Amino acid sequence: MPPVQLAGALADRRDVPLGDHCPIDRTLQVVGHRTSLLLLREVFYGARRFDALVKRTGMTEAVASQRLRGLVEAGLLTREPYREEGQRTRHEYVLTASGHAFLPVLVALIEWGQAHVPGARGELAISHADCGERVRLEVRCTAGHVVPEDELVVEGRRKL
């Protein structure tokens, strides 16, 4: 199977580095740390409070704090104040619309891991609550075709 087809600025690119012209790289600059992705996972799994996020991910408070700040700055999480009886005001971390939109990346990582990392198979089952059927990612075009890799055209729209 050949890799994807290229068009536009990517087709006649030679070995020019893409740098910030690549949305993959820009995304990774924002959320490219393993620890950031583990924190996002836990927010999707329902954790909101700093202490819970630290315990569930097993990272240090310093790292968690730095990554959460990055996720807030990048607009994936927002901080909402809460206050327990007799305590000072603290903050919970909540997904923004942009954070919710990140879910397919996590599903893609789960799918790949379960199929291709030794020992990971069968750890998670992802299903549709309404019908119980198994859920997976599909690469589809708006005409409804499932698109295999060798029919995928990636076009660079800006001059490199």
Add this chain to the structure above:
Amino acid sequence: MPPVQLAGALADRRDVPLGDHCPIDRTLQVVGHRTSLLLLREVFYGARRFDALVKRTGMTEAVASQRLRGLVEAGLLTREPYREEGQRTRHEYVLTASGHAFLPVLVALIEWGQAHVPGARGELAISHADCGERVRLEVRCTAGHVVPEDELVVEGRRKL
């Protein structure tokens, strides 16, 4: 919109860390460096040779070499020998079946970046070669339903 629904070992988990029980984390342990993902991007874009991969990603030879070794060890790339007239034998990097299967992760990163990272919108257009229509990722169940986040059930299948 609530986060995903949990079932099985994930539902009554409290704040137990998942560690290696999570395929996201296992995947990130293998390919979680930004530099690994940029190298994979370039192999999907058709680069095979070390020199081209270094130029296109703008990373040092030392980092590229280390990451490529990791991707080979993790089974996403394989090294194939080639030899140019009068030169010593070198190696090209080629996607394995497991490497090809990683494509949805990159498509997910592109999609999210273009929609949510300032300045990244419109850099790439992904389309279906056969019909020209725009391509995107869909989270679907095997019954054919597009599954929204709040209908997604993630079930932990192993005791934590």
